[in-house]
Amino acid sequence: MKYKSVFDIIGPVMIGPSSSHTAGAARIGRVARSLFGREPKWAKIFLYESFAKTYRGHGTDVAIVGGLLDFDTDDERIIEALNIAKERNMNIEFIEEAANVDHPNTARILMGDEDGELELVGISIGGGKIEITELNGFELKLSGHHPAILVVHDDRYGAIAAVSNILSKHEINIGHMEVSRKEKGKMALMTIEVDQNIDPSIIDEISQLPNITKVARVVD
Known part of the structure; x- marks a missing residue:
């Protein structure tokens, strides 16, 4: 069962128009940042299907970068995340992928700095809820909603x-x-x-x- 309460369906308190494309995307980015353990110097963000088609209009791009900057879903700085990343000399690249995937709201983040890299695949399943399905080639199931x-x-x-x-x-x-x-x-x-x-x-x-x-x- 994906949803435990009506608040999971309504979605979280957030900046942005879509719990799936904005709040969920921000959480994917923030989990990636948490697992990396520090702010990355660069990130390549691969977007699939629905994410790839609508990421600019729905704010998926600023949301993921906001997550990489460690901003929560209701942090107003998310709106300026791309500019803030540029000010911090974080090199960001978005790649629209044509491959079919199991879920339409899928993002793959490859990021790193001079000390290492991390690769993560996350999906936004609705209501701001996410699942991390792959980390550095390992399959896993991580909700990102619990320690x-x-x-x-x-x-x-x-x-x-x-x-x-x-x-x-x-x-x-x-x-x-x-x-x-x-x-x-x-x-x-x-x-x-x-x-x-x-x-x-x-x-x-x-x-x-x-x-x-x-x-x-x-x-x-």
Whole structure:
């Protein structure tokens, strides 16, 4: 079930004309920014189907960039997001893709700086709700509406249990968890949505575990 209340259908408090094309787009951008952990120096934003056809008129372009600047859906600065990005020397490129995808409101964001890159695929499913479906080649399902951590790790026995034990020790309840891997015994990705924001000290503790490569968090 995608919607839990009438407010999910009406949509969020937002800047812009469309909960799907503006609020949802901003949330996709903001989750990408959160996972990257800092403001990117550049971003290539690939838009598909409905997003590609209407992104200028519906404000999808300014919304995604606003998200990359860490603006929430009701932040009035979103209106000037493209100008603000230019002032901050963030190089933005929009690419209209002709390929068919599973959902018409799909965006793929490739972004980075001198220290690294991140690639993310997100869809806006209506009412400002989103799903992140791919991260750096890993398939996942992340709503972006709950605090979460993403743990890149070696596909080894005990890695999942070790992370779960730390969350349990700190009385953090797991709402949703899944694991994705590209190949058995290689790299894997844990996606864990929780009921409360996780303190950075806990992220550091998880990072010190054996077989853990990287830990990123999405705050509420």
